[in-house]
Amino acid sequence: MTDQITKVSVIISKGSLEGIYPGLIMANGARAEGIEANVFFTFFGMDAIRRNRQRNIKLAAVGNPGLRLPTWVGGIPGVATLLTTYLNRKMAKLDIPSIPEFVDLISDTGAGIYACQASADLFGLGKEDFVDRVDGIITVGEFYDLAAGGEIVFT
Amino acid sequence: MPTATYAGTEVPLGEDGFFTDPAQWREEMASEIARAEGIEELTEQHWQVIKHMRHEFAAKGTGPTVRALGKTSGVTIKDLYRLFPKGPAKTAAKIAGIPKPRGCV
Secondary structure: OOOOOOEEEEEEOOOOHHHHHHHHHHHHHHHHOOOEEEEEEOHHHHHHHEOOOOOOOOOOOOOOHHHOOOHHHHOOOOHHHHHHHHHHHHHHHOOOOOHHHHHHHHHHOOOEEEEEHHHHHHHOOOHHHEOOOOOEEEOHHHHHHHHOOOEEEEO | OOEEEEOOEEEEEOOOOOEOOHHHOOHHHHHHHHHHOOOOOOOHHHHHHHHHHHHHHHHHOOOOOHHHHHHHOOOOHHHHHHHOOOOHHHHHHHHOOOOOOOOOO
16 A cells, blocks of 8 residues: 555544534544544534533534435424434444544544634634634644645545 | 464464464564554564453453453553554554454544
């Protein structure tokens, strides 16, 4: 194997359960393989690292064709919560960590955790709004500097 | 099938360099495999992880993932990466003479 990947930067831009987990799994998996990794949270993806939001991430019950549910069913109050609880239980059984635990784990593996400056400005957020594991709020330019020499994965 | 000679014994290896027959592994081989993986010296903490790897493999037929190692080996995730920078579960499995652990998380 000559073309091994040695570095990845994962961008997480969506604030739903199914928008956040794939990126976290990709980043953690990279570190498990000894690949250098950074995770860049932008737009609602930042919910995964926001103090008052990361414990309450829900599955997107509306506009999610993967669920095979009529849109109006997804809109019934409580359906999103119900589906989220079901999925979270299934993941806990497989020993997949919750989102807050997963962010801590990825940070412990030595991966960088970053929030997007433009999105933070848009939502009026500062360092204090993010969990302690966040290594910085950075601009897109700084992200590309950080990602230089590696692969970029947009989830 | 590729082979390697550790501590004077020739052992068959899988395509990815992991032992295909964990029974052929002996403790004397560990430091040689470790050096090939870029770890100059195996400390007591390295051994704690390696022995745990062997133990888990014997009990479950597969090596633990990094997350499982962090929970059960008595070594924190941070320390695991300090000890085995190129991926703790994979590197420790190789040094411990067991097949490559499979798992996404």
